[in-house]
Amino acid sequence: xxxxxxxxxxxxxxxxxxxxxxxxxxxxxxxxxxxxxxxxxxxxxxxxxxxxxxxxxxxxxxxxxxxxxxxxxxxxxxxxxxxxxxxxxxx
Amino acid sequence: xxxxxxxxxxxxxxxxxxxxxxxxxxxxxxxxxxxxxxxxxxxxxxxxxxxxxxxxxxxxxxxxxxxxxxxxxxxxxxxxxxxxxxxxxxxxxxxxxxxxxxxxxxxxxxxxxxxxxxxxxxxxxxxxxxxxxxxxxxxxxxxxxxxxxxxxxxxxxxxxxxxxxxxxxxxxxxxxxxxxxxxxxxxxxxxxxxxxxxxxxxxxxxxxxxxxxxxxxxxxxxxxxxxxxxxxxxxxxxxxxxxxxxxxxxxxxxxxxxxxxxxxxxxxxxxxxxxxxxxxxxxxxxxxxxxxxxxxxxxxxxxxxxxxxxxxxxxxxxxxxxxxxxxxxxxxxxxxxxxxxxxxxxxxxxxxxxxxxxxxxxxxxxxxxxxxxxxxxxxxxxxxxxxxxxxx
Numbered sequence: 001x002x003x004x005x006x007x008x009x010x011x012x013x014x015x016x017x018x019x020x021x022x023x024x025x026x027x028x029x030x031x032x033x034x035x036x037x038x039x040x041x042x043x044x045x046x047x048x049x050x051x052x053x054x055x056x057x058x059x060x061x062x063x064x065x066x067x068x069x070x071x072x073x074x075x076x077x078x079x080x081x082x083x084x085x086x087x088x089x090x091x
Numbered sequence: 092x093x094x095x096x097x098x099x100x101x102x103x104x105x106x107x108x109x110x111x112x113x114x115x116x117x118x119x120x121x122x123x124x125x126x127x128x129x130x131x132x133x134x135x136x137x138x139x140x141x142x143x144x145x146x147x148x149x150x151x152x153x154x155x156x157x158x159x160x161x162x163x164x165x166x167x168x169x170x171x172x173x174x175x176x177x178x179x180x181x182x183x184x185x186x187x188x189x190x191x192x193x194x195x196x197x198x199x200x201x202x203x204x205x206x207x208x209x210x211x212x213x214x215x216x217x218x219x220x221x222x223x224x225x226x227x228x229x230x231x232x233x234x235x236x237x238x239x240x241x242x243x244x245x246x247x248x249x250x251x252x253x254x255x256x257x258x259x260x261x262x263x264x265x266x267x268x269x270x271x272x273x274x275x276x277x278x279x280x281x282x283x284x285x286x287x288x289x290x291x292x293x294x295x296x297x298x299x300x301x302x303x304x305x306x307x308x309x310x311x312x313x314x315x316x317x318x319x320x321x322x323x324x325x326x327x328x329x330x331x332x333x334x335x336x337x338x339x340x341x342x343x344x345x346x347x348x349x350x351x352x353x354x355x356x357x358x359x360x361x362x363x364x365x366x367x368x369x370x371x372x373x374x375x376x377x378x379x380x381x382x383x384x385x386x387x388x389x390x391x392x393x394x395x396x397x398x399x400x401x402x403x404x405x406x407x408x409x410x411x412x413x414x415x416x417x418x419x420x421x422x423x424x425x426x427x428x429x430x431x432x433x434x435x436x437x438x439x440x441x442x443x444x445x446x447x448x449x450x451x452x453x454x455x456x457x458x459x460x461x462x463x464x465x466x467x468x469x470x471x472x473x474x475x476x477x478x479x480x481x482x483x
Contacts, residue, residue, distance in 0.1 A: 009363050010391070019438065045391075055385035056392075058431075060444045068447045083442065085433055087383040088362035090395040091249045091337040 003031050003076050006083040014039045028059065029072035031082060046084065047072075058085045099174065106177040107189045111198045114164045114191045121162035121187075126176045127195070131168060133210045137198065142208070142230070145172050149179055154226045159184045166191040166198070209234045215307065219261055232421050233261060237307060239420045240264040242329040244317060244345065246297040247271070248400065249335030249359045251283040252409030253416070257333070258301040258308045260417055265301060266329060268313040269293040280402030317341060319466045322348040331419055332356045333412050337394060339386035340467035346371065346379035350455055351462045355419055359412040364401050364436040366408035369427045369446060370415050374455060376428035381449040381456075386471045404436050 005021045007014075015021055023038060025031035036043030048054050052072070059066045060083045066074045076082065093101070109117070123140040125132055132142050143151055145167070156163065163185060167173040170192050177190040191198070199205055211219065211230060215237075222228045228236075239262050243250045246269040258265055271293045273284045281293075288296040294312035301310050315321060317336070326332060326348045334345055334356050342360075349356045349371060356371045358379065371378050386392065411432065418426045431444045450457050453473040463474045 009365055019435075054387075056383055056387040058382065058444070063442075063444045065445065065447060067449075083433075083444070085367075085431070085444065087339075087387060087392070088360045088365070088367060089337060089339045089342055089386070089392065090361045090398075090400060091245055091247055091335040091359065 001026050001076060001078045003078075004081045005031060005035055006081060008084055008086050010086055011042065011045055011084065014041050014045070026075060027072065028061070028066050028074045028076060028082065031076060032072070056087045058087070059083070060085060099171065102174050102178045106174060106181060108170070108174065108192045109164065109189045110192055111201055111203060114166070114189075114198070115203060117162060117164055117189075121164045122156060124156075124163050124165045124176070125195070126165055126167050126172055129210070131195075132208065134207065135199065135205050136195065136208050137166070138204060138206050138208075140166075145176055148176055149183065152180065152183065152185075155229075156185075160186050162187040164189050164191055167194045168196055169194040170197075215261075218305070218307075222260070227423055228421065232423075235421055236261045236417070237263040239331070240266065240329045241416055241420070242266040242268070242325060242332045243335065244332060244341075245269050245335035245337065246281070246283055246293040247277065247335060247337065248280045248361065248395070248402075248405035249409040249412060250297075250333070251281045252406045253333050253335060253359075253413045254283060254297060254301060255304065256410060256413035257416060258305045258310075260413070261305065261307055262416075262420070263307065264309045264311060264329075266311040266313065266325070267294050267297050268315065268317050268325065269297070270314055270316045280400065280405040282406070317344070319344060319464050323352060323464055326352040326354045329354060331416055333416055334358045335409065335412070339383075339392065339471050340469065342379055342383075343386070343467050343471045344464070346454060347462050347464055349373055350378060351464065357412045357415045357419065359408045361395065361400055361404050361408050363395075363398055364404060366404055366434045366436075367431055368408055368411045368415065368434070369431045370419060372419075372426070372428045377446045377448045378452060378455040380454040380473070381452045382431065382446050384449075384452075386469075389469055401436055404434075407434060407436070 002022050002024055007019050023031055023034040025034050032046055046057055123137050125136050125140040125142045126145040128144050165173040165176045173190040177188045180188045219233045222233050241257055241262050243254050246267050273288045273291050273293055273296050275289055283297045283300045292314050294314050298310040298312055301308055332354055350373045353373045358369050360367050415426050418424050429446050431446050433442045453459055465474050
């Protein structure tokens with residue numbers, strides 16, 4: 001399964017400035033593992049020490065928050081887009 | 092050539108007329124349509140009536156009453172113009188139209204319910220003309236805006252465009268809280284202020300700009316820091332809050348006060364080239380903590396002062412906040428309740444994501460305790476809801 005991950009501005013230093021990355025995986029967890037392999041450091045920014053999704057990062061599969069699906073176990077299908085949307089507070 | 096009397100009697104044969112008593116009975120289901128001139132209407136009308144002067148009737152009625160099976164009771168002052176209007180409506184395909192015999196004068200003489208409608212003065216009619224043309228707003232909507240009270244949190248990047256548009260739209264009371272003074276480095280994006288105002292309190296500068304734009308607006312200023320000691324009292328005086336604050340602890344405090352006072356918050360936030368907009372309608376949609384259960388650590392969430400922000404981005408996000416505010420005040424369309432709109436200026440794209448109410452949310456969820464208003468530290472963790480503040 002090839003999934004497009006949308007990288008927010010705050011994390012693009014890890015992808016060499018690229019905003020969209022295609023990675024393989026059948027679940028959100030697998031996609032993030034592949035993303036971390038391709039762009040080391042990414043996993044740490046998305047997941048905490050216990051391997052759970054960080055609470056200040058929202059991850060949307062298409063337009064659904066994965067926290068309200070099956071979290072990291074949410075299955076992904078070929079061609080879907082996973083958007084990483086971190087909380088920002090600037091005004 | 093038929094005379095006017097001939098014409099009128101011809102019309103009366105083709106329409107149905109009802110006594111005021113019958114019109115009153117139909118009030119629950121029918122639209123009462125007042126076809127008198129504006130000055131007559133302003134003197135007194137049947138509450139809830141739709142006002143559409145005879146001269147504009149055919150031109151505007153389909154926009155205002157799109158359903159041609161809608162029962163309509165037309166009235167004027169004495170029953171003549173309404174008879175002609177009823178005929179015109181029938182000719183346009185309206186199937187259930189009646190004209191009220193004796194008109195408003197008889198309605199009033201019979202001691203039925205009437206009142207002087209709130210009307211715009213001539214200057215307002217001109218100023219808000221483009222709104223009045225929109226059937227979704229019209230005179231009633233404009234009156235609602237003029238009676239609305241919106242609290243702006245911050246007169247900075249987001250607050251500037253939002254406040255300008257809300258003032259221009261005729262939101263009658265705009266409160267602004269900001270404890271900052273205008274600095275030259277603000278002018279790249281904070282369009283409420285200008286070079287002459289450097290060193291001035293932002294709230295005073297904002298008031299000058301907004302009052303010069305629209306004297307209808309009562310600008311109420313609060314030159315204080317938004318905090319646990321004042322947030323509840325402040326929110327209680329307003330219909331809606333527009334959040335343009337710039338840090339996480341304040342955003343969580345705003346959320347608590349919004350839930351406690353049931354005041355909707357239009358949320359906007361920006362970072363470099365990206366912005367987010369959503370609407371938190373307490374207990375209707377998700378709250379801020381449903382969306383962001385915990386804030387990022389400060390090192391991962393630099394402020395705009397540290398990370399920079401494209402000035403124009405504020406115009407986009409702040410204007411979207413103003414649009415959502417107007418929609419919430421007028422109950423128009425689909426506000427961004429339960430949806431997060433994310434804008435990327437570099438890519439020039441908008442994406443909308445679903446945001447759900449979290450049943451386990453410690454602020455608004457099923458098991459949430461009583462809301463305690465207290466300052467947050469950088470961690471913004473929910474306050475324990477049992478025990479006195481001193482025990483925490």
